[in-house]
Amino acid sequence: MDACTRQRTNYFGINVQFVDDNDKICINTIAVKDTKAQHGSDFLKTLIIDVLREYDIKFQQILSIVTDNASNMKTTIDKLNLDESLQNHRSNDDNVDDEEIVIDLETEETEYIALASQLKINHMRCAAHTLQLAIRDGLKEVHATQLIGKIRNIVVILRNPKIDGLLKRKAGKGAIIDQSTRWALCLWIQIMELETLLRQPHIVTVQLQSADLTPGVFLKEWKNLIFNLSKIEGPIAEGIRSSMIRRESLLLDNDILLAAIYIDPMYRILLSEEQMIRGRKSFYTVGLRMFNNNLEDNKVAGLCESQTITETKQNQTIIEILENTNDFEQFLDDEENKRSEPHLKSDLSDNDVALFKQNFENALTLVERFNRYSKLTVKEAIPKYPKIVQNSAWAVTALPPTQVSVERLFSALKIIKSDLRASLKDDILEAILYLRTNVQ
Incomplete structure (x- = not known):
């Protein structure tokens, strides 16, 4: 937005x-x-x-x-x-009395609390915008401010119509940035150094604008820029690098983003141990949410189908009764069929959550076996992941970092x-x- x-x-x-x-x-x-x-x-x-x-x-x-x-x-x-x-x-059919639900708050297997908290929308700060703020912070350093101020003054002078016309008459073209009559050698060297320094952030900015940028690739480009800036001496490079490190904590304060990086085999290594734990937990939460959503969708479809079947049976029963008022056995058969129809759950039970959690945890163990040595991008790796985690993996990978x-x-x-x-x-x-x- x-x-x-x-x-x-x-x-x-x-x-x-x-x-x-x-x-x-x-x-x-x-x-x-x-x-x-x-x-x-x-x-x-x-x-x-x-x-x-x-x-x-x-x-x-x-x-x-x-x-x-x-x-x-x-x-x-x-x-x-x-x-x-x-x-x-929740739909009206999902409403149940509080007395019918027993929740043990101290039991890890009970995931109702997590199921409620996961309905929170996470806020993701635009990575491209945050990078520009970090660059701006670095350029606030006194030396950079004075240098940019000098450049702006020169640009203002050269944009004067009289000077611009004079340059065109004398040289046959407009002002050239390194014209010796307007630029001191020391100032020109400083400008070239600044341009070289800002070239790498510019390249990363362009890469962050890619339409198919995944969260893992974003973090790789971000970390790579910090690494390159650490090799450059000077207050401007250090100012940009320190600002990026400071703002990185705000960018990664998004559990969905951590989950997306966690399932990326090439760039999972960039996460710390604490971030790995948060990403793994968040990924499970997304899986549980999607599992619950599927149950609700299946329930709605099942109720519609059940209602249609029931109405058909009732119509058939009425016709048969009209034709033969003594056909009580058919009526009993219909009642038996109604009672034998599977009961559709309104929400997750403890057993459902426990079984899902066990299967999901086992699948994550297999997911973590994919690493940088697999040489697979996240889009290539997801089809090879266990079926139970594939939909959740695609969902978090779709998160746009910008x-x-x-x-x-x-x-x-x-x-x-x-x-x-x-x-x-x-x-x-x-x-x-x-x-x-x-x-x-």
Whole structure:
């Protein structure tokens, strides 16, 4: 999610990233809304809920939301987690009396508490945006500030029409950055050193904008940049590196992100022992959530099928009774069939959770046998993982470490809503962007 302004109109864009039935990670645009110059968390929360209901997206289907570091975005996600209308995801048929559920809070096998807490939406800070903030922190160093100030002063002078015209008449072209008459040798060397220093962060920034960026690759690029900056002497490099290390803890304060890196055989090694434990636990929580969602979906389908069968049997019974009022044996057979139909559970029981946990833990032992020596990317490794963890692995791998897809959406918005189309209506603009970004 992100916001932008175009033609003095404020827009809020929402993209979704998910895995389709063919295990392919997809990115779709679902909203480009005019916020009417409102940026408060309450308004944004209401807008997001309306969009989710429009597309019938359930709260428990959302693992994480990626935004920039703006405080209103963070507050919006916090309020979404506290919204009772979203938290109440159970159907009326699932309601049971509190006395019918016995929960031992001190028993690890009982996972009802984890099942409730996992419905929280995790907030992911945009990695590309965070990297730019770290670079900005490094450039705040006194030497860099003075150097950039000198460069800006020179640029202002060279953009003067008189000087620019003079340079074109004398040299036949505009100002060249290393022109000896305008640049002192010492200043030019410093600028070249700064350009060389910032070249690697620029390369990483471009790589973080990749559409198929996975969480494991993101962390590899992030750590690689820190490693390279540690080999460069100087206050600017040290300022960027220290800021990246400080901000890294905020980026990795997302259990879903840790789970996605945990199941990546090539880059699992980048996690600490504590992060490994958190990632493993979070991955199990995602698996348990998806297991419960499947039970609920199967229950709804089963109830519909059962109701259809029951109505058919009742209609057949009425016809037979009308034809033969003494056919009481058939009536008893129907009753026996009703009682022998399998009972559909409204939610997970302790036995279900214990069995699922045992099978999942055994599968994770096999997953951890895949490492860097396997020479498999995460997308190549997941089909080789045990079946019980594959869907969960695809789900966490779909987590986008950046919000670059929304930035691309706003780039398309800039092209479509040009100066000649400034009066384009919001619904038409949203429809055009929807077709442009979603239709292959």
